[in-house]
Each structure stands twice: as C-alpha cells, then as structure tokens.
Amino acid sequence: AAAQIGVTGLGVMGRNLARNFARHGYPTALHNRTTARTDAIMAEFGHEGTFVPSHTAQEFVASLERPRRLVIMVNAGAATDAVIEEFAPLLEPGDMIIDGGNAHFADTRRREAALRESGLHFVGMGVSGGEEGALNGPSIMPGGSAESYAALGPMLETISAKVDGVPCATHVGPDGAGHFVKMVHNGIEYADMQLIAEAYDLLRYAGGYSPAQIADIFRTWNSGRLDSYLIEITAEVLAHTDAKTGRPFVDVVADAAEQKGTGRWTVQIALDLGTPVSGIAEAVFARSLSGHGDLRAAARDLAGPSREAVADPDSFADKVEQALYASKIVSYAQGWNMIAAGSEEYGWDIDLGQMAVIWRGGCIIRAKFLDRIRSAYESNPQLPTLLADPDFAAEVTAAQNAWRDVVATAVGSGIPVPGFSAALAYYDALRADRLPAALIQGLRDFFGAHTYRRTDADGSYHTLWAEDRSEVSR
Numbered sequence: 001a002a003a004q005i006g007v008t009g010l011g012v013m014g015r016n017l018a019r020n021f022a023r024h025g026y027p028t029a030l031h032n033r034t035t036a037r038t039d040a041i042m043a044e045f046g047h048e049g050t051f052v053p054s055h056t057a058q059e060f061v062a063s064l065e066r067p068r069r070l071v072i073m074v075n076a077g078a079a080t081d082a083v084i085e086e087f088a089p090l091l092e093p094g095d096m097i098i099d100g101g102n103a104h105f106a107d108t109r110r111r112e113a114a115l116r117e118s119g120l121h122f123v124g125m126g127v128s129g130g131e132e133g134a135l136n137g138p139s140i141m142p143g144g145s146a147e148s149y150a151a152l153g154p155m156l157e158t159i160s161a162k163v164d165g166v167p168c169a170t171h172v173g174p175d176g177a178g179h180f181v182k183m184v185h186n187g188i189e190y191a192d193m194q195l196i197a198e199a200y201d202l203l204r205y206a207g208g209y210s211p212a213q214i215a216d217i218f219r220t221w222n223s224g225r226l227d228s229y230l231i232e233i234t235a236e237v238l239a240h241t242d243a244k245t246g247r248p249f250v251d252v253v254a255d256a257a258e259q260k261g262t263g264r265w266t267v268q269i270a271l272d273l274g275t276p277v278s279g280i281a282e283a284v285f286a287r288s289l290s291g292h293g294d295l296r297a298a299a300r301d302l303a304g305p306s307r308e309a310v311a312d313p314d315s316f317a318d319k320v321e322q323a324l325y326a327s328k329i330v331s332y333a334q335g336w337n338m339i340a341a342g343s344e345e346y347g348w349d350i351d352l353g354q355m356a357v358i359w360r361g362g363c364i365i366r367a368k369f370l371d372r373i374r375s376a377y378e379s380n381p382q383l384p385t386l387l388a389d390p391d392f393a394a395e396v397t398a399a400q401n402a403w404r405d406v407v408a409t410a411v412g413s414g415i416p417v418p419g420f421s422a423a424l425a426y427y428d429a430l431r432a433d434r435l436p437a438a439l440i441q442g443l444r445d446f447f448g449a450h451t452y453r454r455t456d457a458d459g460s461y462h463t464l465w466a467e468d469r470s471e472v473s474r
C-alpha cells in the first residue's frame with residue numbers, strides 16, 4: 001500500500017497528527033519505536049481512515065509513495081538526531097523529513113544543511129495547538145525549501161485550523177524559519193500568560209474579588225477585544241473547584257511555574273539579535289523566580305505595604321482590562337520585531353502579516369486580536385512597530401492613563417507586575433524625546449574612552465576626562 005504521508009513517533013502529538021491526516025483522506029503510514037503503541041493505535045483508531053502500520057523502519061519507508069513525506073514527532077534534541085540518522089540512509093533524493101517537534105531553529109538549520117547534501121529536504125515544522133489542535137486543526141509553521149512546500153503544503157493546509165476559510169498554515173521561509181517563528185510564538189505565549197496572571201493577581205488582591213468572580217470578569221473580557229483562547233481557559237481554570245478540599249483550584253496548585261525551554265530560547269536569541277523583548281524576558285524570569293523557593297523563603301519577612309482593596313473594584317477591573325490590552329499590544333509588537341530581526345539576519349524574507357494570519361486559529365495564542373495585526377501589516381508591510389499602526393496607537397493612547405493607574409496601584413500595594421510595568425516602560429522609552437542613554441555614553445567614555453556621538457555633528461568623540469576635559473575627535 002502506498003501512504004501519502006507517514007508519522008514516526010506516536011506519542012499524543014504524533015498520534016493525533018497522524019489521525020488528522022487520515023481523517024482528511026490521506027493514507028497515513030504509522031511507525032513507532034515500541035511497536036505495541038502502533039498496534040494499540042490501529043486497534044483504537046484504525047477505523048478513522050486509511051492507516052498503513054509498520055513495525056520496522058524499512059517497512060515504514062517502503063510504505064510511502066515518492067517523494068516520501070516522513071514526519072518525525074519525537075522529543076527535540078538528541079532523539080530527533082537519532083531518528084534522522086536512522087531514516088536518512090533509507091531515503092532517496094527528493095524525499096522529505098519533516099520535524100514537527102519544538103526544535104531549536106539552529107538545530108533545524110544544521111540538519112537542513114546536512115540533509116541537503118544528500119538531496120533530501122528537511123522541513124522544520126512548528127506545530128501549535130496542543131493535543132486537541134494536532135487532532136482537529138493546529139496552526140502549522142513549516143520552514144524548508146519552496147520545493148518541499150509545493151509537495152507538502154497542500155496537505156498541511158488541509159489539516160490545519162481555518163479562520164474565515166483561510167488555512168492556518170503557510171510556508172514561513174527557508175531552513176529554520178518555521179521553528180524560529182514557533183519559538184517566538186511560544187515566547188509571546190509566555191508573555192500573554194504572565195500578563196493574564198498579573199491581571200488575576202491584581203483583581204484578587206487589589207480588587208478584592210474571589211477566583212470565581214474573576215472567572216466571570218475574564219468571561220466578560222472574552223466577549224470583547226481580548227477574545228482569545230488563553231482568556232477563555234483562564235475563566236475555566238479560575239472557576240474550577242478542587243474536589244479534594246472544596247477550595248478554588250488555583251489556591252491548591254503550587255505557585256512555581258515550570259517551562260520546557262522555548263520561552264528561554266526566545267530571550268536568548270533576542271539578546272543575540274539585539275531585539276528588546278522585555279515582556280517575554282520578564283515572563284521567563286517571573287517563572288524562574290516563582291520556582292526559587294529558597295530565595296522566596298529567605299525574603300518572606302521583608303516589609304511591604306498592606307494590601308487594601310481599592311475603593312471602586314468595578315472601575316479598577318475596567319482599568320486592569322485596559323492595562324492588559326495595552327501590555328499585550330506591546331508584547332506582540334516586540335515579538336513581531338523579533339521575527340523581523342530574525343528574518344533579516346538569516347535572509348528568510350518572512351511575510352510578517354502572514355504570521356498573524358496563521359496564528360488567528362489553531363494555536364495557543366489564537367485570538368481575535370491577531371486579525372488586527374494582519375490588517376496592520378496589510379496597510380503597511382514596512383510597519384516599524386505595531387505601536388505605530390494608527391489603530392493600535394489610538395487604542396494604546398486611550399488606555400495609557402488606566403495602564404499607569406494600574407501599575408501605580410500595584411506598586412502601592414506591593415503586588416509584583418513585571419509584565420505590565422516592563423510593557424509600560426517600553427512604551428514610555430520608545431516615545432521619549434531624550435533617553436538617559438546619553439549619560440551612559442558619557443560614563444563609558446569617562447572610564448573606558450569608549451567614545452560617543454554628538455547630536456550636533458557627525459563622527460565619534462572622546463573627552464580627555466583625566467586631562468583638561470577638552471574634546472577630541474576619534
């Protein structure tokens with residue numbers, strides 16, 4: 001039997017992706033290192049479509065029509081290299097290996113270059129949407145050659161989520177472009193979740209609301225401009241009661257956030273690219289801080305203000321909505337600038353508006369808001385920052401007083417809001433006439449003769465600080 005696509009690595013994501021292909025009428029080959037899993041999937045889901053199960057790598061490869069499309073869904077890192085080493089020798093020029101894991105884009109670039117030598121296409125494919133998305137329609141971000149997309153893209157567009165009939169899948173760009181944008185997607189996901197968590201904390205401890213009431217507030221927000229998957233599930237989680245204790249679920253979960261690494265990578269790479277993604281960085285650091293039980297225990301008795309509820313909780317909740325929305329615009333602006341910087345650095349030529357199109361549905365950060373980003377880039381493909389889009393600028397302008405009030409209330413009540421305040425600081429820094437960076441330049445020149453530029457003349461200058469303090473041109 002000739003399968004049109006094959007999936008090896010049948011964990012939950014791999015299995016669901018395979019079922020998604022089969023349910024859309026593509027005969028799908030299945031392979032897993034532990035063959036019992038392949039058999040179990042056949043027994044449980046075999047009726048859903050045409051599956052071609054195999055127990056060996058050779059059988060699996062032989063069951064695929066040419067050019068072969070072989071999707072690997074294993075853990076990022078060494079496991080991915082091991083699977084590539086196992087299968088690459090069995091393939092022929094023109095065949096495609098598609099990595100649907102959360103690989104680091106630098107690994108993807110390395111693998112793509114190596115496999116290209118033997119005439120194979122390597123497609124680093126970002127997939128978002130969790131288990132449910134993989135089965136019913138994820139957002140898909142494939143990189144790799146245009147030739148591989150021609151052979152693979154239509155299938156990906158078929159199984160992806162759709163918004164207004166438009167698939168949430170597109171060719172992002174060559175080699176590691178797909179995994180790069182998936183990484184930034186996850187960084188934005190971290191920032192979104194941090195902002196949501198701060199909004200919850202403020203509503204609870206400055207607004208005086210209970211988790212169940214906050215769930216209702218999020219439900220209301222979800223019917224407005226914040227309409228998104230993460231806001232929707234925030235209401236679900238906050239409304240949930242722990243069966244064992246009868247207490248709000250959020251009160252019995254240990255307050256130490258974990259991470260698998262894509263948010264951290266985003267910040268590491270942003271530092272290399274020189275792109276200020278302060279919202280994402282604060283989100284990664286906030287998770288890391290939450291896990292430092294030792295530091296937190298050592299600091300528990302330090303002084304702070306008493307947490308008093310605000311006088312008008314309803315109007316405060318409205319301001320928190322504005323602060324959350326404005327901060328969200330900032331973190332998306334930062335994320336998009338990072339995609340632009342990566343595209344520039346690696347010559348990927350990524351269509352920035354298209355990233356908003358394919359994130360409107362299927363992925364974890366899916367939101368109504370993404371369509372606004374799409375139209376911002378449609379109006380101006382050269383937009384230097386989302387904050388310069390007239391519509392977003394008007395919204396941030398309208399929100400900025402409330403945003404400042406909320407950050408001030410947080411500071412006054414001793415509630416940490418690193419996401420809200422970093423976003424506000426970014427906003428104020430960008431719009432500043434003059435930044436104190438001038439003083440930093442002066443200090444650098446003083447202690448290290450690092451030179452500075454002047455506002456009124458070209459060239460580099462140095463002041464002879466230890467001598468007569470006259471200025472020389474350098």
Ligand code: 6PG
Nearest residue numbers: 128129130186259260261262364
């Ligand atoms: C997605 C998610 C997913 C990610 C989880 C967990 O787009 O479907 O981003 O890829 O693995 O969100 O990430 P952390 O464990 O790092 O929070």
